[in-house]
Amino acid sequence: MYALVINNSIEKFFTYPKGFILNGNQYSADVFTKWSKAEKEAIGIYEVVFDDSNKKDEEYYINTNQSFSFAKGTVTASYGTAFPKALEDVDAVDEDGNPILKDGVQVVTYGLKTNKKSIIKQQASGLLAPTDWYIVKASEVQGYTIPTAISTFRAEVRNKSNEMESMIDACTTVEQLKSLYEYTEQEDGTYSRPLPTFPKEVI
Numbered sequence: 001m002y003a004l005v006i007n008n009s010i011e012k013f014f015t016y017p018k019g020f021i022l023n024g025n026q027y028s029a030d031v032f033t034k035w036s037k038a039e040k041e042a043i044g045i046y047e048v049v050f051d052d053s054n055k056k057d058e059e060y061y062i063n064t065n066q067s068f069s070f071a072k073g074t075v076t077a078s079y080g081t082a083f084p085k086a087l088e089d090v091d092a093v094d095e096d097g098n099p100i101l102k103d104g105v106q107v108v109t110y111g112l113k114t115n116k117k118s119i120i121k122q123q124a125s126g127l128l129a130p131t132d133w134y135i136v137k138a139s140e141v142q143g144y145t146i147p148t149a150i151s152t153f154r155a156e157v158r159n160k161s162n163e164m165e166s167m168i169d170a171c172t173t174v175e176q177l178k179s180l181y182e183y184t185e186q187e188d189g190t191y192s193r194p195l196p197t198f199p200k201e202v203i
Contacts, residue, residue: 001013001047002014002032002040002047003048003068003075004045004046005044005070005075006044008070009070010068010069013068014045017029017032017033022044031043032045046070046073046075049074049076050076051077051079052079053078054078054082055079057178059178060084060112060174061082061083062083062084063079063082064079064080064081064082066079067079084173085174086109086112087172087174087177088111088113089109089110089111089114090108090109090111091106091107091108091109092108112174112177113168113169113171113177117165117168120161120164120165121161124160124198127198128154128158130201131150131153134146134147149202156198156199157199161198163196164196167195167196168180179194180193180195181193
């Protein structure tokens with residue numbers, strides 16, 4: 001990405017190489033690919049430098065739009081202060097602060113905790129589904145006993161799901177929630193995260 005700077009002011013951006021007219025002169029797209037840095041800057045074409053130091057994980061934060069500045073011969077694109085997304089659910093309201101209703105029911109904007117727990121519930125359901133038939137058979141066939149390995153696996157899935165949801169509920173900041181999912185290398189070379197993982201599927 002390039003910017004056209006005239007009298008220390010950014011006048012135009014080029015997101016891809018293309019021809020342009022400057023001071024009555026026609027320039028081809030070759031300016032961006034074949035001219036040297038000094039040659040481009042001599043006519044006011046500067047490559048944009050991206051400063052992502054304020055940019056945060058978009059899964060947990062709302063980043064500002066990029067702002068552009070020109071100083072000391074450099075065009076910089078930078079972000080402002082990122083805002084953490086809501087941890088808790090909130091009642092949706094319109095621009096005047098009035099409750100938003102759907103079919104007479106308050107619309108709720110789900111927070112990070114609810115969204116994360118929903119994913120865990122879906123994962124647990126997906127792990128349990130292949131062995132649901134054991135439960136159905138046990139309820140329909142007299143004398144049939146569910147294999148111990150299956151019962152143990154299903155119990156472990158539920159326990160891990162509950163444990164993870166409890167850890168998520170205990171978070172009071174976005175950083176705490178985010179840290180639950182961050183893997184770090186252990187002394188034995190393996191990687192683990194604070195949030196537990198589900199047991200391996202039973203074949």
